[in-house]
Amino acid sequence: MPNLTEIRETTQQVAEAISLAVGLETEIVDHELTIVGGTGPYVDRLGGKEELGKLESNFLYARVLREGKTVFVKEALSDLTYDPLTRLGKRQELAEICTPIISGGKIIGVIGLVAFTREQHQHLLIEKEKLKLFVERMADLLGAKASERIMIMEMQRTREEMATILETIHEGMLAVDDRGMVEYCNANAALLLKINREELIGSHLAALMPGTPALEVLKSGEGYTEQEEILKNGNRNLHFIVTVKPIVDQDHIRGLVVSFRDIVEARKLVYNLSEMSITYTFEDIIGDSERMHRAKNRARQVAKGNSTVLITGESGTGKELFARAIHYASSRCHGPFITVNCGAIPETLLESELFGYEKGAFTGARDKGKVGKFELADTGTIFLDEIGDMPLHLQVKLLHVLQNRRFERVGGNKTIQVDVRVITATNRNLEEMMRDKMFREDLYYRISVIPLVLPALRERKEDILPLARYFLQKYNGFMNKKIQGFSDDVQQLFTGYQWPGNVRELENAVEYGVNMTFGGAVEMDAVPPKLQHLLVEPGQMLRYSSLQEQLKNIEKEILLSKIREHGSTHESKLIIAKELGVSRATLYRKLSEYRIS
Numbered sequence: 001m002p003n004l005t006e007i008r009e010t011t012q013q014v015a016e017a018i019s020l021a022v023g024l025e026t027e028i029v030d031h032e033l034t035i036v037g038g039t040g041p042y043v044d045r046l047g048g049k050e051e052l053g054k055l056e057s058n059f060l061y062a063r064v065l066r067e068g069k070t071v072f073v074k075e076a077l078s079d080l081t082y083d084p085l086t087r088l089g090k091r092q093e094l095a096e097i098c099t100p101i102i103s104g105g106k107i108i109g110v111i112g113l114v115a116f117t118r119e120q121h122q123h124l125l126i127e128k129e130k131l132k133l134f135v136e137r138m139a140d141l142l143g144a145k146a147s148e149r150i151m152i153m154e155m156q157r158t159r160e161e162m163a164t165i166l167e168t169i170h171e172g173m174l175a176v177d178d179r180g181m182v183e184y185c186n187a188n189a190a191l192l193l194k195i196n197r198e199e200l201i202g203s204h205l206a207a208l209m210p211g212t213p214a215l216e217v218l219k220s221g222e223g224y225t226e227q228e229e230i231l232k233n234g235n236r237n238l239h240f241i242v243t244v245k246p247i248v249d250q251d252h253i254r255g256l257v258v259s260f261r262d263i264v265e266a267r268k269l270v271y272n273l274s275e276m277s278i279t280y281t282f283e284d285i286i287g288d289s290e291r292m293h294r295a296k297n298r299a300r301q302v303a304k305g306n307s308t309v310l311i312t313g314e315s316g317t318g319k320e321l322f323a324r325a326i327h328y329a330s331s332r333c334h335g336p337f338i339t340v341n342c343g344a345i346p347e348t349l350l351e352s353e354l355f356g357y358e359k360g361a362f363t364g365a366r367d368k369g370k371v372g373k374f375e376l377a378d379t380g381t382i383f384l385d386e387i388g389d390m391p392l393h394l395q396v397k398l399l400h401v402l403q404n405r406r407f408e409r410v411g412g413n414k415t416i417q418v419d420v421r422v423i424t425a426t427n428r429n430l431e432e433m434m435r436d437k438m439f440r441e442d443l444y445y446r447i448s449v450i451p452l453v454l455p456a457l458r459e460r461k462e463d464i465l466p467l468a469r470y471f472l473q474k475y476n477g478f479m480n481k482k483i484q485g486f487s488d489d490v491q492q493l494f495t496g497y498q499w500p501g502n503v504r505e506l507e508n509a510v511e512y513g514v515n516m517t518f519g520g521a522v523e524m525d526a527v528p529p530k531l532q533h534l535l536v537e538p539g540q541m542l543r544y545s546s547l548q549e550q551l552k553n554i555e556k557e558i559l560l561s562k563i564r565e566h567g568s569t570h571e572s573k574l575i576i577a578k579e580l581g582v583s584r585a586t587l588y589r590k591l592s593e594y595r596i597s
Contacts, residue, residue: 002103002146004030004037006153010145011037012046018113018138022131024120027112028101028142029061036109040116041092051083059083060098061110068107070099070136072128094121097128099136103143104150111139174258180205180215183255192262194236205258209233214244214258221246221253228263228369230414239263280324286467289460295322299452303329308402308447310387311425313454316504319425320385322454327381332421335380338373343386351394355401357410372409374401374418381421387447388428388439395440402446422447457499457506464495467503471510472522479514486513486522493524493531516560525556525594532557556594563596 004011015026015037028037033050035042051059058081064071076082076093085091098112113135115121124131172189174182182203190197193208200208205215211231217223223245231238240260247255282296302309303326311319320339327337345353356372373382384390390398401407406417424447433439457464468486476483486494490513499505509528516526524532532553562579566572577587 002106002108002143002150004028004101004109004142004146005034007142007145007149008036011142014138014142015039015042015111018111018135022113022127022134023123024113024131025116027114028109029112030109031065031107033061033065060096061112064098064100064110065107068100068102070097070132072097072132074125092116094118095124097124097132097135099132099139101139101142101146103146108143108146111135111142171259171261174200174205174208174256174260176205176214176256176258178218178253178255180218182208189260192240192260193233193238205256209238209240209258209260212242214242214256217244217246217256218253221248223256229260280321280328282325282329285318285321285325286470287460287463288466289455289462291455291460292463295452295454296325299326300329302326302450302452305450306330306421307449308421309423309450309452310430310448311423311452311454312430313425313427314456314500314502315427316502317454317456318503319427319454320383322452323381323383323385323423323425326423327383327421330381330421332380336377337381337383338377339383339385340373341385343389347391347394350390351397352410354394355397355407355409358412369409374407374420375416377420378418379420381423384422384424386426387424388426388430388433392438392440395443399440399443399446402443457502461495464499464506465491467506468494468510471507472514475511475514481514481517482520483514483517483522484520487524489524490522490527493527497531525553525560529553529557552594555590556596559590559594559596 011028015028016039018024019026019039025040025042026038027035027042027050029050030036033053033055035045035048035050038046051057051061055062055065060071060073060079060082063081073079073082073096076086076095080087082096083091083093086093093114093116095115096112098110100107101109101111113124113131115124169186170188172192173184173186174189175184177183182200182205185197185200187197190200193200195203195208205212209229209231210233212229213224213227223243225243226241227243229238229240229242231240239262241263242258242260244259245257246253247257282300285292285296287293287296299322309323309326311322313319323339324337327333340354342350352370352372354373356370356375359369384398397407401418402422405419406415408415430439430444430448434441434444457467465486472483472485475481494506494509501508509531510522512528513522513526517523558580559576562576563572566575573587573591574584577584580587582590
């Protein structure tokens with residue numbers, strides 16, 4: 001809201017001009033009854049409060065601030081709504097015309113023309129209509145000045161905000177005129193180009209970024225977005241991601257805005273936006289068994305170095321978790337962690353996925369080319385999962401990258417150098433694959449500098465229930481449930497089962513159980529059907545149940561399925577009985593027998 005305090009000097013000048021023009025004293029107060037301008041007796045009271053500062057009162061100024069109408073007080077001494085200090089003889093006002101000051105639809109203050117002498121009183125009575133019109137015009141002037149001040153302040157604030165934004169963004173920014181001369185640059189532009197800001201402004205863009213196609217935009221008017229540019233400026237190579245937008249005014253190109261980012265920063269941004277950059281520590285890996293303690297201690301030691309690591313173990317044993325934990329416990333923890341599943345990407349696409357490609361490298365390639373995973377992982381770690389599925393011709397190129405830390409994109413001839421630690425993983429027997437000529441021997445010895453073997457879940461049974469409880473808590477949160485735990489039968493089943501799918505299979509079993517449980521604990525009827533036919537007796541291995549027990553389990557599962565489909569109301573049970581071809585009494589007996597509510 002406009003404020004008279006913001007234009008205090010102008011307010012005082014207006015008060016003095018009014019007084020000089022009409023021969024009366026002038027008082028100007030703001031929306032809080034603070035005196036911000038005045039002549040005669042009011043000069044000594046500037047900054048003080050009028051009418052004791054009581055905005056809620058029925059006195060003259062407070063009333064005008066609320067009602068927004070001009071008021072004429074003919075006899076101040078006898079007016080009960082005038083300042084009480086006047087009636088008490090502490091002020092000498094005899095009469096007054098006061099009018100509201102309005103700005104932006106808000107009442108921001110009051111101007112008062114005040115008579116203190118008999119001559120002024122007489123003059124006020126005779127010329128009241130002219131004086132009323134005059135003071136209202138002066139109020140309009142002050143209101144306009146206050147609005148103008150707000151507009152200027154808003155413009156200044158906008159300029160400051162824009163300057164702050166341009167200075168704090170991670171990209172370099174250049175404003176270029178229609179001749180290609182730099183008119184403005186932010187701090188990051190000077191930093192990326194390694195040129196002082198004073199030298200940048202007034203320089204030609206061609207001298208700063210030799211060979212950039214940005215200058216062509218001045219002719220064509222067609223800008224471009226996030227284009228990779230490799231430029232040479234003297235002895236320095238500039239590798240940027242550049243965006244250029246033309247500044248157009250009535251079909252005339254007035255200049256350009258050039259924004260650019262260092263390629264390394266751009267890679268990190270792509271990684272942060274496209275990958276799940278989740279921090280894992282060894283404390284996040286659940287398992288207190290002796291086998292897991294040994295595996296985690298070895299991995300902690302491995303994390304301190306930069307050598308390649310080969311993690312082996314059955315599917316579902318947590319190889320990626322260990323790879324992430326090694327990365328975040330290493331000196332590379334602030335760099336990216338990039339994962340590539342060599343078995344999930346078609347052989348024809350795997351090379352370009354790993355090493356990227358130049359534009360036009362092959363049919364269907366992106367116009368701007370593509371950055372590969374090795375480039376994205378620069379200064380960090382790349383995790384190559386299912387390395388045993390990598391085709392032989394790519395194994396040669398991977399070996400070259402591991403030895404020389406450099407490569408070329410598909411369809412390119414420029415050498416790209418990277419600083420990457422490589423962690424690989426597989427559930428296959430690479431030594432057998434070497435004997436069968438399916439995996440290169442030289443690559444095997446290069447990736448297995450430090451081997452790390454993860455135990456299967458059946459080899460660390462003491463970790464099964466802690467893992468199950470962790471997954472229970474996880475899926476309770478996902479499904480907004482409050483299941484407390486597992487029945488004794490389920491716990492015996494879990495600890496006795498061999499878990500060929502390891503931790504991943506256990507998690508799936510718990511997720512299934514949370515979906516199927518509506519009480520306080522996961523019971524046998526809520527474990528996957530594959531496991532329901534297995535019974536565990538204390539101190540014994542798993543055994544399959546009898547035919548009768550298996551039939552009962554199937555019958556119970558059918559009833560549960562029907563209840564989930566139709567509901568458990570009386571009408572629903574009539575429908576279920578009809579679909580199953582049994583009487584209503586039989587259905588109720590079965591539901592009672594299997595304790596299905």
